[in-house]
Amino acid sequence: MAVYIYSIVGKQHPLRLDGLSGVGEGGAQLRTVSAGQLTAVVSDAPEDLRPKRRDLGAHQEVQQRLLSDGTVLPLRFGLLAADDEAVRLVLEESADAYVDRLGALDGCVEYHLKASQDEEALLRQILEENDDARRLNEEIRSGRAGPDAPVSLGELVAHEVQARQEALATGVVEALRPFARLHESSQPTGNDFLSVSFLVHHDQDESFLTTELSVAGQMGDDFDFRLSDALPPYSFV
Structure with a gap:
């Protein structure tokens, strides 16, 4: 089954995931995948994943909980991997980049x-302060303007x-x-x-x-x- 990836944190980051559920009907159970200095928070991915309000909310709740305990790399909604081993491989191959980014975002x-x-208010301000706009507007309102005046005023x-x-x-x-x-x-x-x-x-x-x-x-x-x-x-x- 495909794996849904929520975020990446340092391996020592607190993982208070109790009370949270993941995306999908009924809320998938959250788990972690670790490699070296990094941990990814994941769950099984539903087959019919869509950006529904409930799923967007679940994704955001995971990020906010992790953020409350430290630095987090929040991943975009809908990011999938083939399985836990594929997630672990990405953490290993991109370890330096992820660790550097966590350092850059620390405390932010x-x-x-x-x-x-x-x-x-903006239109009123323009007509008061721009002489050409005010003149064109007055000519249009008085009936003295030529046929192209409304277009000229609109462009101005x-x-x-x-x-x-x-x-x-x-x-x-x-x-x-x-x-x-x-x-x-x-x-x-x-x-x-x-x-x-x-x-x-x-x-x-x-x-x-x-x-x-x-x-x-x-x-x-x-x-x-x-x-x-x-x-x-x-x-x-």
Whole structure:
């Protein structure tokens, strides 16, 4: 039977897996596979594995439990191996890389930050501060504009939105970057202008969280900042 792999930890890492169950209908029993300095947490893999809420939750619960006791390399959902021996072989062959990565992530957690700005407030700001946009908008509203004015205004506003949001994202990242060892940006979705993960050591945890609250407060009520709880460092494995 195929083996589902949750995470890799150091061999001395506490393995308090009691009360947890793995992926699959009914929850597979968790077990470990060790080789040298490393241990992988695994279970039997269901034949019909899908990213269902229950299975995603089970995967995350294993990571969070291990994280509470030390450093963990959280693996992506759905990672499989042929059997326990195949897992052991990977641990042996990639031992140096895994040990180095555990060392680099020691004492660290991941925070993921998303941010958006109220669309109406952003549009109002552009029309107040950009002379060309304000002029075109006034001409359209008064009926004095030519037939191409709405398209021109739309293109101007879209360009201004992109420029302003890129500047905002850069400013937020620069404010928080001194308190993170690494950061990884991803493509924002929906109305967000920012989607970024920070790798934060516990020595900088309070400073990072305090600064994030300060930045959000300074930017005002037109902005919505959503910061995750401390996560296993998925983005930095």
